[in-house]
Amino acid sequence: MPDVDIICIQCKAEFLFTEKQQEMFYQRNMMAPQRCPQCRSKKAAKRPDAPSKYEIVCDHCGKRDSVPFQPKVGRSVLCKECHEATRSRARA
Ligand SMILES: [Zn+2]
Ligand SMILES: [Zn+2]
Incomplete structure (x- = not known):
């Protein structure tokens, strides 16, 4: 599988979805990411599983x-x- 370029749905920046990442995602039965790593890490900062109270x-x-x-x-x-x-x- 070659590396693919994905356009982030959030900031419209192009980012690379590398072969290694693709493998990892497919192994976990996950969809290809729709957001660039920056937007994803912003989202990850708000961990829903972390107690907020x-x-x-x-x-x-x-x-x-x-x-x-x-x-x-x-x-x-x-x-x-x-x-x-x-x-x-x-x-x-
Ligand atoms: Zn983005
Ligand atoms: Zn008080």
């Missing part, structure tokens, strides 16, 4: 909430409201 208990008011990042152990975490409050206080 972490349960926290607010250090300030004791309310349960979830945050989009993994809270650091030993660091105080605040619920959305308290976080907003401290942020607006800092800005003022």
Whole structure:
């Protein structure tokens, strides 16, 4: 199988789908990629299997909430409201 050029459906850039990649894709029963590696890695950055929410208990008011990042152990975490409050206080 020769290398093929594919036009990215997202950014319209041409990219090479190499023989090696084709082999890998066919072995996994996958369709040829439609996006260039750059667009794909942008997409991969948003891993759907990664938990997007972490349960926290607010250090300030004791309310349960979830945050989009993994809270650091030993660091105080605040619920959305308290976080907003401290942020607006800092800005003022
Ligand atoms: Zn692209
Ligand atoms: Zn709170």
